[in-house]
Amino acid sequence: MKKQVKRNVIVGQSGGPTAAINSSLAGVYRTAKDRGYKKVYGMLHGVQGLLEGRYTDLSEHIRTGLDAELLKRTPAAYLGSCRYKLPEIHEDKSVYEKIFKILDELEIDCFIYIGGNDSMDTIRKLSDYAIITGAPVRFVGCPKTIDNDLALTDHTPGYGSAAKYIGTSVKEIIRDGWSLETEKGQVMIVEIMGRNAGWLTGAAALAKGEDCDGPDAIYLPELPFDVPSFVDNVRSILKKKASVVIAVSEGVQTKDGKYVNELGGGHDYVDAFGHKQLTGTASYLCSVINKEIGCKTRAIELSTLQRAASHCASRVDILEAYEVGGAAMKAADEGDSGMMVVIKRLSDDPYQAGTEVKDVHKIANDERLVPREWITKDGTYVTNEFITYVRPLIQGDVAPIMVDGIPRHLYKPGFQELL
Amino acid sequence: MKKQVKRNVIVGQSGGPTAAINSSLAGVYRTAKDRGYKKVYGMLHGVQGLLEGRYTDLSEHIRTGLDAELLKRTPAAYLGSCRYKLPEIHEDKSVYEKIFKILDELEIDCFIYIGGNDSMDTIRKLSDYAIITGAPVRFVGCPKTIDNDLALTDHTPGYGSAAKYIGTSVKEIIRDGWSLETEKGQVMIVEIMGRNAGWLTGAAALAKGEDCDGPDAIYLPELPFDVPSFVDNVRSILKKKASVVIAVSEGVQTKDGKYVNELGGGHDYVDAFGHKQLTGTASYLCSVINKEIGCKTRAIELSTLQRAASHCASRVDILEAYEVGGAAMKAADEGDSGMMVVIKRLSDDPYQAGTEVKDVHKIANDERLVPREWITKDGTYVTNEFITYVRPLIQGDVAPIMVDGIPRHLYKPGFQELL
Numbered sequence: 001m002k003k004q005v006k007r008n009v010i011v012g013q014s015g016g017p018t019a020a021i022n023s024s025l026a027g028v029y030r031t032a033k034d035r036g037y038k039k040v041y042g043m044l045h046g047v048q049g050l051l052e053g054r055y056t057d058l059s060e061h062i063r064t065g066l067d068a069e070l071l072k073r074t075p076a077a078y079l080g081s082c083r084y085k086l087p088e089i090h091e092d093k094s095v096y097e098k099i100f101k102i103l104d105e106l107e108i109d110c111f112i113y114i115g116g117n118d119s120m121d122t123i124r125k126l127s128d129y130a131i132i133t134g135a136p137v138r139f140v141g142c143p144k145t146i147d148n149d150l151a152l153t154d155h156t157p158g159y160g161s162a163a164k165y166i167g168t169s170v171k172e173i174i175r176d177g178w179s180l181e182t183e184k185g186q187v188m189i190v191e192i193m194g195r196n197a198g199w200l201t202g203a204a205a206l207a208k209g210e211d212c213d214g215p216d217a218i219y220l221p222e223l224p225f226d227v228p229s230f231v232d233n234v235r236s237i238l239k240k241k242a243s244v245v246i247a248v249s250e251g252v253q254t255k256d257g258k259y260v261n262e263l264g265g266g267h268d269y270v271d272a273f274g275h276k277q278l279t280g281t282a283s284y285l286c287s288v289i290n291k292e293i294g295c296k297t298r299a300i301e302l303s304t305l306q307r308a309a310s311h312c313a314s315r316v317d318i319l320e321a322y323e324v325g326g327a328a329m330k331a332a333d334e335g336d337s338g339m340m341v342v343i344k345r346l347s348d349d350p351y352q353a354g355t356e357v358k359d360v361h362k363i364a365n366d367e368r369l370v371p372r373e374w375i376t377k378d379g380t381y382v383t384n385e386f387i388t389y390v391r392p393l394i395q396g397d398v399a400p401i402m403v404d405g406i407p408r409h410l411y412k413p414g415f416q417e418l419l
Numbered sequence: 420m421k422k423q424v425k426r427n428v429i430v431g432q433s434g435g436p437t438a439a440i441n442s443s444l445a446g447v448y449r450t451a452k453d454r455g456y457k458k459v460y461g462m463l464h465g466v467q468g469l470l471e472g473r474y475t476d477l478s479e480h481i482r483t484g485l486d487a488e489l490l491k492r493t494p495a496a497y498l499g500s501c502r503y504k505l506p507e508i509h510e511d512k513s514v515y516e517k518i519f520k521i522l523d524e525l526e527i528d529c530f531i532y533i534g535g536n537d538s539m540d541t542i543r544k545l546s547d548y549a550i551i552t553g554a555p556v557r558f559v560g561c562p563k564t565i566d567n568d569l570a571l572t573d574h575t576p577g578y579g580s581a582a583k584y585i586g587t588s589v590k591e592i593i594r595d596g597w598s599l600e601t602e603k604g605q606v607m608i609v610e611i612m613g614r615n616a617g618w619l620t621g622a623a624a625l626a627k628g629e630d631c632d633g634p635d636a637i638y639l640p641e642l643p644f645d646v647p648s649f650v651d652n653v654r655s656i657l658k659k660k661a662s663v664v665i666a667v668s669e670g671v672q673t674k675d676g677k678y679v680n681e682l683g684g685g686h687d688y689v690d691a692f693g694h695k696q697l698t699g700t701a702s703y704l705c706s707v708i709n710k711e712i713g714c715k716t717r718a719i720e721l722s723t724l725q726r727a728a729s730h731c732a733s734r735v736d737i738l739e740a741y742e743v744g745g746a747a748m749k750a751a752d753e754g755d756s757g758m759m760v761v762i763k764r765l766s767d768d769p770y771q772a773g774t775e776v777k778d779v780h781k782i783a784n785d786e787r788l789v790p791r792e793w794i795t796k797d798g799t800y801v802t803n804e805f806i807t808y809v810r811p812l813i814q815g816d817v818a819p820i821m822v823d824g825i826p827r828h829l830y831k832p833g834f835q836e837l838l
């Protein structure tokens with residue numbers, strides 16, 4: 001690649017928030033500045049905002065080292081996120097023309113998009129369009145998703161912190177359950193995110209250790225969910241102990257493909273990618289247990305808490321997110337386009353990992369699920385291989401910067417109005 | 420009081436778990452040992468377990484300084500809790516005879532009970548019975564409740580940690596909301612514990628600071644809840660901003676005394692004290708917003724997480740819980756009976772507080788609610804006085820002792836079977 005004057009960079013965030021996505025933003029910014037780019041723009045609400053001409057100069061936000069540290073500790077997409085699906089290029093060129101006109105006006109060399117499967121679909125389409133039209137912009141994806149379901153990468157930034165929060169919270173719920181054991185027994189069902197992939201739900205097993213037996217059963221969405229077998233399992237666990245805690249994915253489906261939460265009549269909000277908002281699975285299963293077994297039940301949805309809990313972030317995760325953001329910027333700077341940074345694990349314990357760059361065409365819209373052999377034969381728990389995989393990703397803490405007893409986040413005056 | 424040989428102590432935990440109740444247990448144990456008592460027994464599952472002859476020698480559990488530190492960081496009642504209501508003495512003496520026979524056999528001088536309103540009712544009855552029968556046991560209550568609704572004390576241990584968790588989590592939820600703002604708007608309703616008292620729900624206002632506007636409205640159970648006014652308020656907030664977060668107590672009632680969660684058909688589990696398990700308030704209100712306004716909604720119940728989140732405990736709270744446990748033991752040792760330790764605040768900022776001892780007859784079954792003047796005139800927020808009151812109680816952190824990326828709790832082999 002011939003030497004040329006570096007112009008500007010634009011970075012955006014897309015998809016569901018995580019506790020680590022802003023650490024990647026900090027990594028992109030730092031590397032762009034270190035590599036001599038003039039301006040680093042941030043799209044507001046991703047490509048959707050960009051299409052409306054909404055962006056900001058990141059140097060107005062990250063002015064000091066303290067700002068960068070606060071950004072790493074700020075949950076959810078600092079720049080705002082979106083769930084906007086680009087049309088196929090042959091379907092509607094006008095959207096692309098609009099985006100590339102803005103990129104041209106802003107003198108953009110590198111376009112970094114931090115997100116999951118849907119965001120990598122955006123990178124794929126934009127880089128394809130650049131190739132077709134010869135536009136001088138490089139497009140690189142930076143992985144992010146608590147769901148950990150991106151193909152080709154060992155894991156995704158955001159997953160480790162969510163897993164740490166889930167393991168910690170489930171352990172606290174189990175302990176709460178012990179203390180209130182009653183003769184009749186009680187069943188707490190913890191509903192965990194993950195539409196199709198059970199990586200988050202499986203992380204409930206992290207509660208297990210020398211001081212805790214862990215949840216009594218774990219149901220991942222990878223296997224069909226059978227309500228009568230579930231009730232039988234709960235009944236048999238209740239014979240052995242009075243307080244039962246079960247982790248269940250929001251996305252479990254019966255063998256005929258019906259979401260369990262729909263059996264009880266759940267919400268029906270559907271996003272731009274056609275994904276249903278799934279909640280109510282635990283609540284429905286509690287009502288079944290109530291009816292069939294008659295004991296006390298409690299449905300606990302970890303809800304948005306599991307993706308936003310910066311106060312319980314994993315150090316490995318936050319640092320990797322920062323590293324991956326830097327690697328994405330580096331790749332784009334060195335001429336890559338239509339690529340995504342992936343994490344390659346070198347060893348489990350002591351944990352060692354590095355980054356690589358892969359063709360985004362091999363990633364987009366391809367979900368990576370928990371392998372069948374990492375789920376026990378009877379389908380009610382994860383195996384030790386699963387734990388060995390996830391354990392390194394939750395190591396270490398990122399102490400929040402506390403002000404008045406509450407974690408401080410990055411915020412510039414007028415910021416919320418900007419969004 | 421004449422000098423005599425000190426015999427044994429028994430301590431129990433009762434009512435809903437908190438993140439600080441075990442710190443009080445550690446304080447009782449330490450002070451009992453320091454003051455020369457021979458054995459410190461722990462009732463398993465409070466008075467209910469004691470009646471079945473279930474107790475343990477605490478020295479088998481707290482063997483080292485590390486054990487004591489782990490105990491302070493272990494959520495929920497280490498010894499197991501209960502919701503057992505003693506009959507009035509004139510109704511059924513046999514229960515009392517049974518308890519005092521066990522206390523006599525165990526050579527108990529001091530009986531410390533850590534709990535809330537219902538537990539102080541137990542202390543009252545037992546100390547009355549001891550007076551009537553001349554039994555040589557002193558009964559002292561040690562306050563504990565996340566609800567913060569005990570009379571005569573400035574606040575209760577357990578509240579500060581729950582408030583810190585609520586403020587932190589609501590702030591993270593607000594930030595999550597910003598990042599996903601959509602044109603149509605979205606409303607997140609956070610349901611917080613507190614049957615009759617709004618201390619916990621009001622703590623959502625702690626999210627407010629230089630970097631966050633805080634929740635958009637807060638509804639406490641002290642005031643009647645009007646569904647149409649609520650919808651109007653949400654509609655008017657949505658005109659100004661796209662992402663709305665509202666904190667609502669699980670216990671809000673309409674002006675004719677109906678729980679809001681019952682309007683939508685909630686759970687009907689009722690405990691031994693006749694308290695309903697209240698959940699589903701946020702979920703019901705979301706369905707109303709959905710129907711009336713038509714925007715995206717999400718109901719988030721903080722559920723048991725808010726009372727069990729040791730990983731986010733307040734240092735002031737954990738240390739005060741320890742101090743109050745010690746003060747209860749000291750009071751019993753010095754001859755007090757039928758008393759409860761209370762916390763007296765000396766100043767807000769810098770915060771200073773100490774302990775006193777009050778007659779439990781003035782406390783039992785008397786709920787302390789949020790004063791009307793600490794709620795705004797329109798009833799949709801707390802005032803600065805409320806914040807000034809709660810802010811000191813959430814200061815400082817208690818770093819969890821992390822093992823393999825997850826907080827370690829106190830656990831002795833075979834402990835769960837013991838419970």
